[in-house]
Amino acid sequence: MPDVATLKLTDWSEAAKALRGLTRDPGTTVLHLDGSGGLPAGGAHFVRQLDSVALPVVATVGGECDAAALAILAGATLGFVTDDLAVSVHAADVLALGLTSSLPAAIGAAPARSLLLSAALGAAALVRSGLARPAEDAIGMIHRLTDPTATSLVRSLRFAARSTPARAREFDAELRRIG
Known part of the structure; x- marks a missing residue:
């Protein structure tokens, strides 16, 4: 699928630079954020930058993550999680990432409260909340977004x-x- 650009989320500064370049590429119709191996801590600047992307954004998240995983999934057009996902949720991260507004906008107030007031979350909780789908669903959905x-x-x-x-x-x- 040449229309899909994949950005590996291993370093937030490098990802922010790459994001600027990818969104200017006229051949890119879908942006895939790959955090399937885990995400580095932080990410607030990248999440704010992600809000301005006009392309459909697909995010795949897995491994050990902080609340940035929730922010990436809430900001994506479609989010997917791998079975090994483990998200630690701390109030300071939630506030720094703006999740008290973006998560309720993405999935509703009650599911957002349930996620944000948890100390730790796995893939099943994010799928139940509607924030993400199982990673095995990604290929067909990404293809649909290239339309x-x-x-x-x-x-x-x-x-x-x-x-x-x-x-x-x-x-x-x-x-x-x-x-």
Whole structure:
């Protein structure tokens, strides 16, 4: 799939630099964030930068992670988790990553509270909450996002999450007119 650019999440500074380059590449239609081997601690700057990506973003997370895993999954169009995922949740990380607003926007207030008030989470809890799907589902979903109309749908979903229903309908109408 030449339209999919994969960015390995092993160093947040390097990932941020690579993200800027990948989002400027006109041949990239889907961005795959690969954190399947675990994520380094921190990541708040990268997560903020991820909010501005106009492409569909697929994230795969696994291994040992801090709350950055939740932020990456909440910011992605689609998130996937490997069975070995172990997320430690600490209040300082949750606040630094802005998860008290982004996680409820992604999955709803009640599931977000359940995740954020846990000390540790595994893949099953994230799948149950609706934040992620099992990693084996990723290939088919990534392929679906390479469809050119997926970008408009992703833009509409992001706008709707931060808007009123009436404004979201206006934005959808605008997207239909231009594209």
